[in-house]
Amino acid sequence: MRKLLLVAAATLAAGPALATGLEIEMGGGVSGTVVIDLFEDVAPQHVERITTLAEEGAYDGVVFHRVIDGFMAQTGDVEFGVAEGDLSQAGTGGSDLPDLPAEFSELPFDRGTVGMARASDPDSANSQFFIMFAPAPHLDGQYTVVGEVTSGMDVIDTVARGDGPSGAVAEPDLMERVTVTE
Template sequence: MQLRKLASSALVAGALMIGLGVATAAEPENTVILTLKNGDVTIGLRPDLAPKHVEQIKALVAEGAYDNVAFHRVIDGFMAQTGDVQFGDVEDGFDARLVGTGGSEKPDLPAEFSDADFARGTVGMARSQDPNSANSQFFIMFAPASHLNGQYTVIGEVESGMELVDKIKKGDSARNGMVQNPDKVLKARMASDSAN
């Protein structure tokens, strides 16, 4: 009886925490670790919101596709965008003219819009005008941007290291945030990867 009361109290406390917006850490198989020049940023993926997008991100991480990929578009007070695995690899094939227009060899994805807010630390998928064009590029929010709600697919949120995201080199506001000599993702890996 005492154990049941304790379990019930824990469930109520958990529900209250969820109701207050207190995030719980993602499972290791849904946690991406981005190593940046100043340390690691941990992102909890949200397969409950965007299962197809999350699977594609995880597959690209497993392939090492995000390693050495530039943060090619970074707008102070808005967001930092990376993930152009076709034209954004600063060690192999970086193209300053085309970065931001490429994707991966995987197919584009149908939109998985949700009612999740684009808050500070939210990770969303970049796309063209076509809502069903997200592929490999993603962005991390520096600040809330409610105008993105329901317009872009939310794939996760930063669980730790947001202060490192804040330090990513900012782009030129006159050039829509395009960055000269951009910072990059040194390595991307899953927390469940035994090689981390």
């Protein structure tokens, strides 16, 4: 019994366990729910950031500002990507939290993989993430994998595509509500 109490006390002292996923209710021209399993064992700092922002409601109403057909859909700019605001700078912002160090892994970027967006500096991920439409082996080991879509990839497939090589979306769809799941 004493050993069990010590383990329980150590667990409580370590703080709350990281959540294991997200549920995204889509909005704009897309309806449906996307469920993401987060890999806290692979990228604990990035998963903690995403769940913190989701719990604060920072992702609610944020658009998919960059969507490239056959490649990926990017969202998560909690600074400049809120649907009700001026979207002219969407994709250039992040949260007011510091950037994260890279947590690269051996996991591949396949269809449904969720990765953290970043600038050219590998240690510049903050709040933005992307969901893969198709495999992209050139990203393997270059970007942090944070999870995978386990349900609702058909919903992601209907997100409005952007124009040109940048994939900027003129009339973007959005994450209406993002909830952390256990």
